[in-house]
Amino acid sequence: MLDEVIISGLTKNFGDLVAVDHMELNIPEGTIFGLLGPNGAGKSTTTRLLSTLLRPTDGTASVGGFDIIDDPVNVREITGVLPEEGNHTIYPTLTAYDNLLYFARLYDVPEDEIHERIEELLTFMELWDRKDDKAGELSTGNRQRLALCRAMLHRPRVLLLDEPSSALDPVAAKRVRELILGLSQKYKQTFFINSHNLPEVQRVCDRIAIIDEGKILLQGPTQELRSKLHAKQEFRIRIVGDVSKASSIAKSMNFVENVEDEFDSILVTVDNPTENNSELMQALLSDGVKIVEFAEEGATLEDLYLEVIKGGSA
Ligand SMILES: Nc1ncnc2c1ncn2[C@@H]1O[C@H](COP(=O)(O)OP(=O)(O)OP(=O)(O)O)[C@@H](O)[C@H]1O
Ligand SMILES: [Mg+2]
Known part of the structure; x- marks a missing residue:
């Protein structure tokens, strides 16, 4: 199986602080990968580097075969991103539906598929009856759901999701898990998920890495790590x-x-x-x-x- 995400020597310094420290990580295609770690461990910085929002201080990574430094445009095209402040990717004055319509066109989703995809995602996330509400008037959790729909709308090969269920109630969090599992089976997408929610990661991710102070302390298949240590x-x-x-x-x-x-x-x-x-x-x-x-x-x-x-x- 090919590696969809390859991280080699990836490092990001903010002044004297080393937020990501010579990270090495390979994620096979179709994997649901979970990056776990305490506050300030470097999870979001890693996601920002992979989504080309930040430039590494040293090392590099490739996503879907495209280098994040040399080929950022292609990386962006094949990735779907839910940033840590997922809500900020949504235009508050547009309706939920129009937000998705705008992004679908931006990402060249075929015009005759747009409506169906939007309806499918919004319905699945139980937002269809809010489709005409302005995004800025939705609750935080509902905006988070909308931001997730946005990240998934163009069926990107790789999804970079930073704390996807942080603002969600347990029912919505379960929906997101189902969505991730369903999509990974149907479209063989690769997921890179940052999370604090350990039981959730345990249920969804087939590989995990634990990071602290920018360094990966442990990585491997979820099952293997559990039985190895216990x-x-x-x-x-x-x-x-x-x-x-x-x-x-x-x-x-x-x-x-x-x-x-x-x-x-x-x-x-x-x-x-x-x-x-x-x-x-x-x-x-x-x-x-x-x-x-x-x-x-x-x-x-x-x-x-x-x-x-x-x-x-x-
Ligand atoms: N733009 C920035 N400028 C300076 N320092 C930063 C910046 N972004 C992140 N940091 C620092 O880098 C380190 C890693 O931060 P990061 O946001 O990646 O952690 P995290 O693992 O996502 O934490 P959390 O679980 O709280 O979201 C922290 O010490 C943080 O203060
Ligand atoms: Mg973070």
């Missing part, structure tokens, strides 16, 4: 009856690392669960604990993220 896992055991009894049984097992009591369940961290879970379950059942659910809480990306940021590297 030989132990957390399970939720929901029970009917005495939680404290179940809790003390679990605590007595030598492979149980931690137990937390909750209202109707215990959260148990188990070493090597494939070996040990059945023993734990048997111990509970033979002492008369009524188990109604035994579910994997999983190693969340949050654990992974904290571990990497805390440790400096993995």
Whole structure:
């Protein structure tokens, strides 16, 4: 598979501050990639460099085979961008519909497809009934949805989305996830997503990188990173009856690392669960604990993220 985004030695200084520090990263075509990191880590600067809004201090990158320094016009043509202040890409005095119409023409979307595409996107983002509202009069979240529609309208090969769900309610955020997954399947687009929303990244992205102080600390397929760092896992055991009894049984097992009591369940961290879970379950059942659910809480990306940021590297 070809690499749609290739970042080599990419560096951006603002005075003495190194915002992006010799970044190396390859993103295969069709990947949904997530860039995670704390505030000020350099995520937005990376997106601005890739979208040719900023010029690197050193190094370079290519997007869809076009170099960001030598070929910025072509890079812009094949990318769709949701900047950090997504709302600013929208003209407040134009209606939602006319904003999209304007951008469709700017990007040479075939005239006979424009209406259908706008209707499809606005409907999907539950904005169709607001199409005649002035963009400036929409709520922040609705403007964010409109900005997302705008970024996707010309079906760019690469989408650079900076915190796409930051202003969205959970229902809209779910829609955006569905949209991203749907588009990536249908058009094999490549997504480069900055996010703080770790569970969301976990659900959507097939590759991630964790960045801090401009440096990539860890990168790889989401699945692989999760299992690599977590030989132990957390399970939720929901029970009917005495939680404290179940809790003390679990605590007595030598492979149980931690137990937390909750209202109707215990959260148990188990070493090597494939070996040990059945023993734990048997111990509970033979002492008369009524188990109604035994579910994997999983190693969340949050654990992974904290571990990497805390440790400096993995
Ligand atoms: N135009 C600029 N001039 C000077 N410093 C800048 C500029 N843009 C970004 N920085 C600095 O570069 C560093 C990286 O900023 P960036 O916006 O890329 O972080 P981020 O990871 O997107 O953070 P957040 O999660 O808060 O959006 C920060 O220290 C920031 O203050
Ligand atoms: Mg940012």
